[in-house]
Amino acid sequence: MVDSKTYDDAALSSTHFKWTFIASLGDFLDAGMLAGTGITLLAIGTLLNFTTLEDGLPALITLLGAAFGALGFGRLGDKFGRKFIYQVDMIIYGVSAILLAITGIFPSRIFNIVWAMVFYALVGIAVGADVPTSWSLITEFSPKNYRGRLMSITTIMWYVGVLVELGIAIALYNTGMVLFRVIWIMLGLLAFVSWLLRRNLTESPRYDMMRGNKTDLQKSAKLLHIDIKDEENKKFTIDKYKELFKKYGWFMLLAWFLYLMWGIPASTYGEFFPYIFSSLHLVSLRDTYAFEAIYFGSAIVPGLLIFYYLSDRVGRVPLYLASAAMAAVSFFLLVYPPFLKNVYVLLASFLLFGIGQGLGIWTTTRLLSLEHFPTSLRNSGQGFVWFTMRFEAGIFGLFTPMIVAFGIEYIGYIAGAFFVLAFIVVTLLYIFKPEYVRTERKSLEETSRDVVK
Structure with a gap:
């Protein structure tokens, strides 16, 4: 049998980076969906x-679509392979985004709303199918000493996706539905490009090992410059879905908790940043876009210079705790009403959250939600926790405009409390159950206690 240690101990190569970049286009498009929904909300809301x-509604529908897409396609990715998902999800995204772009051309307001919500939902389903699968694929081909480094690229791609859209928003400021149509057409075209690039990707080596796909293994080994033994592979049965909860229930609970603590604050900013801060009437809408660009752009630098280099060396937890503390402070700055009238305090809040999340909380959450599941259930597990995160964020998003109407400080209280709770729980796990959170430099078989030998 081909030993996964061959892949775990491989030297980091250009092929690893190439595959990670292509897979991470899903993160770019996820960011495109979330930020694009927020950036264009005022336009479509005014039109309709x-x-x-x-x-x-747009936030609710996209997030619920992503939730159910992850739940359904996550299991299919374990049954039929990671590449199986790639054959359909980007086509759904591309077609739906372009059809969403023509919203408003019909005379009926109700028909336009129904039309838009259908394609918001399909874009969400495509994202839910793609991103958990992409993360599983990247995790499974990454060398154990560089898994954090390669996964950090996925978050950087997410932030780049937002910045590209904000650049378009600033350039097309005050054009209403022109901005709406350009954003969604751009995302649709990029989805088709992603589909074309992914046709040349190999299947996950670990998935091939599990299924005994010897030919595919030899192809990936050649591309990664790995010598594998020419021995007969043993084929393993895909675990039943119930095993996810029976054997890995505590890891599922941890992943759900981390996603919840991160997902609601992050999705709120991702989809409602222009809506929230334009309601303060401190700056123009164009300046609001510029503030949002500063917020998301500030996450790239620590992601590139700190997490990228240190997550596999000093570990995930120290970076996570520093990140959670900064995020908590950033939101608690919003609970004092006079601060909401001070542009410089708001800018400090954006920078704290941006730098904090780039420092490690989001990438660590991704890693810990992947590393504890066996190969036969990794996509299913990731799909389920993604379902919970996006479902909960979708429900919260439906009521976000109402919360903002009562007072933005309530957003600060909720998000700040979430990050404080995350800080406390991860600290306790680090002290009393370190195997839950100290996963750096370990193989996936070690971190997941994989039953596949």
Whole structure:
């Protein structure tokens, strides 16, 4: 049998980076969906005369679509392979985004709303299918000493996706539905490009080992400059879905908790940043976009210079705790109403959250939600926790405009409390159950206690 240690101990190569970049295009498109929904919300809301409740519908629909897409396609990725998902999800995204772009051309307001919500949902489903699968693939071909480094690229791609859209928003400021259509057409075209690039990707080596796909293994080994023994591979049965909860229930609970603590604050900013801060009437909408660019852009530098180099050396937890502390402070700055009238305090809040999340909380959450599951259930596990995160964030998003109407300080209280709780729980795990959070430089078989030998 081909030993996964061959892949775990491989030297980091250009092929690893190439595959990671292509897989990470899903993160770019996920960011495109979230930020694009927020950036274009005012335009479509004005065109279709949305009520306060209806303002929350695009966020709700996209997030629920992503939730159910992850739940359904996650299991399919374990049954039929990671590449199976790649054959369909980007086509769904591309077609749906372009059809969403033509919203508003019909005379009926109700028909336009229904049309838009259908394609918001399909874009969400495609994202839910793609991103957990992409993370599973990257995790499974990454050498154990560089897994954090390669996964950090996925978060950087996410932030780059937002910055590209914000650049378009600033350039097309005050053009209303022109901006809406350009954003969604751009995302649709990029989805088709992603689909074309991914046709040349190999299957996950670990998935091939599990299924006994010897020919595919030899192909990936050649590309990664690995010598594998020409021995007969043993084929393993895919674990039943119930094993995910029976054998890995505590890891599922940890992944759910980390996603919840991160997902609601991050999704709120991702989809409602322009909506929230334009309601303060301190700066123009164009300046709001510029502030959002500063917020997301500030996450790239620590991601590139700190987490990228240190996560596999000093470990995930120290970076996570520093990140959670900065995020908590950033939101608690919003609970004092006079601060909401001070542009410089708001800018400090954006920078703290941006730098904090880039420092490690988001990438660490991704890693810990992947590393504890066996190969036969990794996509299913990731799909389930993604389902919970996006479902909960979708429900919260529906009521976000109402919360903002009551006072932005309530957003600060909720998000700040989440990050404090995350800090406390991860600290306790680090002290009393370190195997849950200290996963650096370990093989996936070690971190997941994989039953596949």
